Amino acid sequence: MAEEIPLQRLTPNQRFSVNLAGSTLEFTFHWVARFEYFRVNIRDLTNDAVVITNGRIANPGVNMLREFEQYGRVYIDGEQPTLLNVGKTSKLMWEAPSE
Secondary structure: OEEEEOOOOOOOEEEEEEEEOOEEEEEEEEEEOOOOEEEEEEEEHHHOOEEEEEEEEOOEOOOOOOOOHHHOEEEEEEOOOOOOOEOOOEEEEEEOOOO
């Protein structure tokens, strides 16, 4: 079952930490106005701030943790995220890792 990770609307730069699968992950969302997309960085704060992904574009349906399945899946559900729809019709979702 997927759980929503809340994002703030009308906020071009967001940084927050979430406990997922026993690890604390820090997400940084940066709005790139020129190209109208969010660039995402993810670090594992539990393991000496190991960089999981740096500069990945937040596209719907794409698992941002695809190389790191021990954390599960994190993806955008809905429309391509923009400053106006993020957290509304474009949501950040997490699914626990398969056992």
